[in-house]
Amino acid sequence: MELITRLIADHQLIDSVGGSLLSWWDEVRYRNGNVGDLGGYVEFLSRFVCGVHHRGEEIIFTTLADQAEVPARHGPIAVLRHEHQRLAQANEDLSELIGRSGDFGQADDEIVRKLVHMLWEHVDKENSVLFPQSLKRLQQHGVAQLDPPLISEGEKSAREIAEALVDRYKPIDDPDVVRGDGCMACSVFSESCHGIEAEWWSSWERSHYRSYDDG
Ligand SMILES: [Fe+2]
Numbered sequence: 001m002e003l004i005t006r007l008i009a010d011h012q013l014i015d016s017v018g019g020s021l022l023s024w025w026d027e028v029r030y031r032n033g034n035v036g037d038l039g040g041y042v043e044f045l046s047r048f049v050c051g052v053h054h055r056g057e058e059i060i061f062t063t064l065a066d067q068a069e070v071p072a073r074h075g076p077i078a079v080l081r082h083e084h085q086r087l088a089q090a091n092e093d094l095s096e097l098i099g100r101s102g103d104f105g106q107a108d109d110e111i112v113r114k115l116v117h118m119l120w121e122h123v124d125k126e127n128s129v130l131f132p133q134s135l136k137r138l139q140q141h142g143v144a145q146l147d148p149p150l151i152s153e154g155e156k157s158a159r160e161i162a163e164a165l166v167d168r169y170k171p172i173d174d175p176d177v178v179r180g181d182g183c184m185a186c187s188v189f190s191e192s193c194h195g196i197e198a199e200w201w202s203s204w205e206r207s208h209y210r211s212y213d214d215g
């Protein structure tokens with residue numbers, strides 16, 4: 001499905017931008033890196049990620065809810081939409097560092113890392129849960145194709161800026177972060193979401209697949 005293929009390609013860049021932001025942050029804090037480059041990261045997040053990328057995911061959410069009998073008020077869709085709002089807020093917080101000339105402290109470090117960790121976890125749960133489960137559900141309900149949204153010139157240029165930043169500041173990992181796939185790796189599992197089977201399956205699916213498992 002072209003939309004999902006496009007979103008997965010976006011995620012590869014978004015994932016790298018997270019690691020690149022950490023790399024830039026190390027440069028700025030310990031090696032007199034260019035503080036001004038932060039503007040490019042903020043622009044990518046606000047224009048591209050919170051723009052065309054989230055518009056594409058909204059197409060999946062609304063099609064699942066309208067055509068594939070998936071609840072939108074609770075479960076993965078509600079969690080992911082809430083995270084889109086939190087990401088926008090985290091980017092606002094990051095943008096507060098633009099224009100600073102250095103002298104960063106612990107609170108600033110938390111702002112940068114919180115955003116990167118949020119981005120990575122969000123990408124992992126969409127790649128490992130949302131996309132494969134959506135494909136299955138949409139195909140079961142006769143939706144074989146979804147087209148990506150149109151991308152504006154501003155969004156294209158924000159993506160190019162991010163690609164250049166990833167080249168300039170090679171992505172690094174954060175040793176404090178353990179990444180994982182599936183509902184079990186999700187920080188809200190069993191709190192605001194009880195996993196795909198509990199949230200998405202109908203009573204028929206539960207009894208059918210359970211009896212299948214029982215042999
Ligand atoms: Fe998302």
Ligand SMILES: [Fe+2]
Nearest residue numbers: 053057123126
């Ligand atoms: Fe995404």
